[in-house]
Each structure stands twice: as C-alpha cells, then as structure tokens.
Amino acid sequence: MRCINIHLLGAAMALALLGCERSTTHMSKQQSKPSEVAVLDTTYGKMVIEFFDVDAPNTVANFKKLAGQGFYEGTAFHRIVAGFMIQGGDPLSKDAKNPDVGTGSPGYRIKAEFNSNKHLFGVLSMARSQDPDSAGSQFFICLGAATFLDGKYTAFGKLIAGDDVLKKIGDVPTRMSRSGEKSEPTERVVVRKVTITSRAEALK
Numbered sequence: 362m363r364c365i366n367i368h369l370l371g372a373a374m375a376l377a378l379l380g381c382e383r384s385t386t387h388m389s390k391q392q393s394k395p396s397e398v399a400v401l402d403t404t405y406g407k408m409v410i411e412f413f414d415v416d417a418p419n420t421v422a423n424f425k426k427l428a429g430q431g432f433y434e435g436t437a438f439h440r441i442v443a444g445f446m447i448q449g450g451d452p453l454s455k456d457a458k459n460p461d462v463g464t465g466s467p468g469y470r471i472k473a474e475f476n477s478n479k480h481l482f483g484v485l486s487m488a489r490s491q492d493p494d495s496a497g498s499q500f501f502i503c504l505g506a507a508t509f510l511d512g513k514y515t516a517f518g519k520l521i522a523g524d525d526v527l528k529k530i531g532d533v534p535t536r537m538s539r540s541g542e543k544s545e546p547t548e549r550v551v552v553r554k555v556t557i558t559s560r561a562e563a564l565k
Contacts, residue, residue, distance in 0.1 A: 398521070398563050399428060402553045403438075405530050408502075408523030409563045410485050416476035417517035420487060420496070423471050424517065427498055428555040432467065438530060438550040439463060440538070445507060447530050448488055449552060450499040457549055460539070466497035474515045480507040483520030483527060504531040522564060 399410040412421045427433060435455045439462045440448035453465035473493040480486060484503045487496035496515060504527065520527060530550050538545040 396560055397425070397557055398560050399424070399518070400556045400558060400563050401523075402556070403526065403530065404549070404551045404553065406523060406526035408526050409521050410518045411521045411560070412518045413476065413478055413516065416478060417474040417515050419471060420474050420515050420517040424500070425557050427467060428557050431554075432498060433552050433555040436552050438546065438552070440501075440542075440544045441531060441533055441535050441546050441550075442504075442542070442544050443531060443535070444505050446501040446503050447527070447550075448499060448501040450488070452498065463538075463540075466499070468497075470495050470497050474517070475512050476516060477512070478516040478519075480510040480514065480516060481519075482506065483524065484516050485518035485520070486510065487515040487517065489514065502527060504528070 397412065399412070401408045401410065412424075414421050432452065433450060436449055436451060437454040437457070438447045438449040439451055439454045440446075451462055451465035452467070453459045453462045456462075471487075471494070473487075473489070473496065475493075478484065480503050482503055482505055486501055486503070488499040488501050489496040493513075502520070533550055534547045535543050536545050536547055537543055
C-alpha cells in the first residue's frame with residue numbers, strides 16, 4: 362500500500378489554479394520568530410526553513426529529532442508535481458531502484474496537528490495517507506497555493522531563504538510514476554543533509 366502519498370482532493374482542478382508567487386503565511390499562534398531553523402542542503406542548493414513551533418510542536422520536534430539522527434541524509438525528493446509541491450523524506454528513496462519508494466517511514470506514526478497556517482508557496486507540511494494520523498517522516502514543500510489542503514495536512518514550517526532552489530527543484534522534468542501520475546523526477550534531487558541550527562547562523 363502506498364501509504365504516504367498526499368491524498369489529493371480535487372487536485373486536477375486545483376493544479377490549474379496554482380501560481381508560484383509568495384504570499385504571507387498566516388501564523389495563527391506564533392508570537393515571535395523561533396530561534397532554531399532547519400537548513401536543507403540539496404544537490405540544487407540550500408533552503409532554510411522556519412518552524413511553526415507553537416502550532417505544530419510535536420511535528421516540529423519529530424522533524425528535528427530525525428534530522429539530528431541523520432535520518433534524511435541521502436534521501437531524495439521522489440515526487441515532484443509542477444506548480445504544486447515537491448515531496449521527500451522517504452528513507453526508501455536512498456536506493457533509487459527501490460520499487461517501494463513513496464511508502465517508507467521511520468517505523469512509527471505521529472498524530473496530526475492541523476492548524477490555520479495556509480498551504481502557500483514555500484510552506485512545509487507533512488505527507489500522509491487517508492488516515493489523518495499516519496504521518497511519519499515524509500514531508501512536502503508547496504510550489505504554489507494549495508489551499509484545498511488547509512486544515513487537512515499538518516503545516517509546520519515555511520521557507521525563509523532558498524526560494525530559487527525550491528523553484529529549480531520544482532522545474533525538474535518528470536515522467537509517469539508507477540501510480541500513473543506524472544511526478545517521478547528524471548534525475549535524483551538528493552538531500553545531502555538537514556541541519557538544525559540558529560536563525561542567525563543559517564542566514565549569515
């Protein structure tokens with residue numbers, strides 16, 4: 362069972378309406394900018410992620426834990442849907458020939474933390490199956506407004522640097538995947554490392 366793909370409700374209609382302009386992400390409870398951020402070092406460059414610590418504390422803690430364990434090193438963005446999102450975080454993607462890429466997990470699931478942050482360009486959210494509490498390690502980063510996901514997927518961060526890198530990854534050519542979706546990248550976009558560090562260090 363392909364358990365960690367995003368369940369797209371009305372995706373075909375939504376994709377036709379997506380753009381790539383940045384909009385201000387609504388932060389429902391954030392009182393101040395968190396000091397810790399994540400730096401995703403990819404083969405296309407680096408992206409810096411600010412977390413929604415207050416709105417999704419357990420999801421953020423899980424991501425930080427996995428990053429600290431080196432879990433994401435060598436994984437790839439295995440699913441790219443132009444104008445919509447790039448998906449990664451599957452440990453099975455470390456092997457480019459693994460036929461089950463897209464179904465991997467850390468061996469456990471975490472509870473959803475749905476919140477009022479909007480799925481806009483640069484927003485980081487957890488991938489899951491139809492079960493709301495089925496997320497584990499896989500995540501996606503929005504390439505455009507995907508508001509049909511709001512309140513249904515756990516948004517837990519947003520890009521604060523590396524917009525150009527995200528757009529380049531989003532432009533990687535794709536072919537038909539085993540599931541019949543044109544989303545399998547024709548080249549590997551690897552996550553070399555995810556580092557949790559201070560905002561000041563990441564942005565200097």
